[in-house]
Amino acid sequence: MYIEREREIALLKKFYEDRDKRVAVVYGRKGMGKSTLLRNFAKDKNSVYFAAYATTDTEELRLFARALNQEDAKDIKRIMEEIILMAKEDDNPAVVVIDNYPDFVKADPSFEKTLYEYVVGEWKKYPIKLIICGDSFLSMDKILFGKKTLWKDYPFYQIQVGSMSFREARNFFKSEYPEEQLFLWAMTGAIPFHLDKITELSVDEAMVETFFESRRGGHMLPEEIMGIELREMAYYNRMLQTLAKGLQRVNQISDVVGKPKDVVVPYMNTLMQIGMVDKETVITEKTNRKKTRYSIVNMCDLFWFKYVADHIDLYYKGATEDLKTVILTDVSEYLQEAFIRLSKEYLVTTAADGRMPFTIDEIGNWWLNDEETGTSEGFDIVALGKCEGKDCTIYGRCYFNDKPIEIHELKELIELTKKVERGGDVFYIIFSSEGFNENAKTVAATIKNIMLVTLDDVVKM
Helix, strand or coil: CCCCCHHHHHHHHHHHHCCCCCEEEEECCCCCCHHHHHHHHHCCCCEEEEECCCCCHHHHHHHHHHHCCCCCCCCHHHHHHHHHHHHHCCCCCEEEEEECHHHHHHHCHHHHHHHHHHHHCHHHHCCEEEEEEECCHHHHHHHHHCCCCCCCCCCCEEEECCCCCHHHHHHHCCCCCHHHHHHHHHHHCCCHHHHCCCCCCCHHHHHHHHCHHHHHCCCCCHHHHHHHHCCCCHHHHHHHHHHHCCCCCHHHHHHHHCCCHHHHHHHHHHHHHCCCEEEEECCCCCCCCCCEEEEECCHHHHHHHHHHHHHHHHHHHCCHHHHHHHHHCCHHHHHHHHHHHHHHHHHHHHHHCCCCCCEEEEEECCEEEECCCCEEEECCEEEEEEECCEEEEEEEEEECCCCCECHHHHHHHHHHHCCCCCCCEEEEEEEECCCECHHHHHHHHHCCCEEEEEHHHHHCC
8 A cells, every 4th residue: 555655755846846956865774665655756757767686787787778668778878868868858857766776786887887977967968867766774875975986976865764654654554543553653663564564454463464474584574674784683683672671871781782882882873874773862961972872763673672582482483472472461661662752753743733832943852860770860752942933842751551640740740840951931741641630631721831642632643
């Protein structure tokens, strides 16, 4: 099922309509729907879509020629000339998509050299829009953005394709229950490859399809994705398992994996480079290196390393029911993290739509570390923005539990904000999966800068 990606389509349209932009680079991890996105974008235009293949130079040329409805091509220059003819025959820009670009380059390095020469030379005379696409972050970076590449000084228009927004992903959900929609969104990571497989499935069936049936292959689990980019998997896997347990600081990771901190950091940097891990600093203290922590970017990967990788023996034995029991007895912590992330998306979306009394410039978090206990105290969400042209700060707490929120949770949030050195207007937001007691509603109704948001509100964003 194809769901149009609002953000990515808007960026592609901007590229298409901008006369000064000639080459776009579209990248992102495997399974994000990049190829589907580009095929649908190009289909109603004067275009050629070519998916390169890991093969020989002559076969690559033959496949490229066929994409142009040509029988064959003796050399790459003939293909470049055919694209010029495309541009001459239509008043609209000619869109040329080369997917799996690293395979195109590997087939024969001269292909890229010739393509580059035409882009900076002969093609400049014509309205030709080139879109280069690839899965591998490291390969794309090495080929296109490195200091020694042909393209090192070229002004690319870059589009990173990531997970779908919740508003896009919910079109795939069979369930209408907010809790189940949250679980499906998190478990699939809003990755189109996974979403497309669970459209008609219940939550239980979707879990089996996404993870447990992957022993048959073809499910693109995290190790498969990382295997495209990395060689040594052992320590990367162990570090991701450590992050999934909530140990997010360098010294904590170092203790668990048995590697010194100056070794852990380069591993984390590599995981950040391929989009598996994100580094977070306190939103009001960007330069404070003591307040740095890491997290797994995608909730699907977090699910895998929190539950399945931690019980890989059950997975390999095919003990699906035992593994599901382990997960479901410990799923509240995972859903709490999912609720925080979805609440952030809700806050950004509603503020951008003008449904909040403020705009958001930056969203993140703030916390205090307790070095003795290794714990942290903070918020779930902190955003910096503007209200009526003045600076404001938005503090949020998220509660995914089985009881309505009382007034004391509001007081705790307000009290904690006194520890943050930040001027301007202040807004307090409580997100709750089970709603709010009347005393909390009464306080929020009388004080304009306190907002109460339910899970039902969030999934209807």
